[in-house]
Amino acid sequence: MSKLVLIRHGQSEWNALNLFNGWIDTKLSDKGVAQAKEAGQLLAAEDIQFDQAYTSVLTRAITTLHYALEEAGQLFIPEAKSWRLNERHYGALQGQNKAEAAEKWGDEQVHIWRRSYDVLPPLLDSYDKEVEVQGNTYPAFDRRYADVPEGELPLGENLKITLERVLPFWESDISKDLKAGKNVVIAAHGNSLRALAKHLEHISDDDILNLEIANGQPLVYDLDDNLEVISKKTLSK
Numbered sequence: 463m464s465k466l467v468l469i470r471h472g473q474s475e476w477n478a479l480n481l482f483n484g485w486i487d488t489k490l491s492d493k494g495v496a497q498a499k500e501a502g503q504l505l506a507a508e509d510i511q512f513d514q515a516y517t518s519v520l521t522r523a524i525t526t527l528h529y530a531l532e533e534a535g536q537l538f539i540p541e542a543k544s545w546r547l548n549e550r551h552y553g554a555l556q557g558q559n560k561a562e563a564a565e566k567w568g569d570e571q572v573h574i575w576r577r578s579y580d581v582l583p584p585l586l587d588s589y590d591k592e593v594e595v596q597g598n599t600y601p602a603f604d605r606r607y608a609d610v611p612e613g614e615l616p617l618g619e620n621l622k623i624t625l626e627r628v629l630p631f632w633e634s635d636i637s638k639d640l641k642a643g644k645n646v647v648i649a650a651h652g653n654s655l656r657a658l659a660k661h662l663e664h665i666s667d668d669d670i671l672n673l674e675i676a677n678g679q680p681l682v683y684d685l686d687d688n689l690e691v692i693s694k695k696t697l698s699k
């Protein structure tokens with residue numbers, strides 16, 4: 463048996479402004495830092511001893527992991543980062559205000575883009591659009607994406623595509639640790655974690671619409687040797 467803890471990063475500066483983040487590399491807000499520390503305190507209270515940490519290559523997830531592990535007194539554990547744990551790429555919605563998008567395209571359409579399994583958001587027509595959103599954050603030329611296989615750098619993703627790019631890393635790294643009995647913490651994003659939760663909990667394409675993951679509230683899974691869920695709980699104050 464092993465424990466798997468999923469932590470959605472604390473509030474980002476763009477979460478606070480109600481903007482679509484996606485792959486834009488936004489920082490934690492002050493509230494986000496407090497949430498990340500609180501996540502670590504909640505884990506310390508549960509006395510979970512981790513063997514391995516995973517996170518994405520986006521700053522808000524990495525800093526959340528570090529604040530949480532520091533609070534839990536476990537900043538020393540090995541950690542690995544992968545672009546495969548990044549937030550879902552929100553395509554041409556990145557940088558737009560969520561409420562303004564709902565006014566423009568209607569609440570229902572925006573809800574479908576945000577929560578459905580297989581509907582794509584409007585795609586970027588090229589990575590040049592990223593430059594307009596945030597200076598030099600330009601995935602095609604950012605060295606953190608140098609190991610993305612040719613042609614796999616997204617211009618926008620639905621949850622299905624997000625799951626398809628999370629799964630190879632799950633299979634190659636994370637699930638091996640868990641099968642070896644290691645306790646693993648993953649600090650990542652609302653939608654990369656929804657994708658992982660869908661896989662773990664066998665949630666249907668329809669039911670995944672209703673799964674929300676809150677900032678900084680650890681989800682703790684007990685898994686059996688086949689990585690089936692024995693129990694799940696959410697930690698919050």
Ligand SMILES: O=C(O)[C@H](O)COP(=O)(O)O
Pocket residue numbers: 481482483484549552576651652653
């Ligand atoms: O990318 C974002 O803006 C958020 O991290 C997740 O946004 P969502 O709740 O609209 O999917």
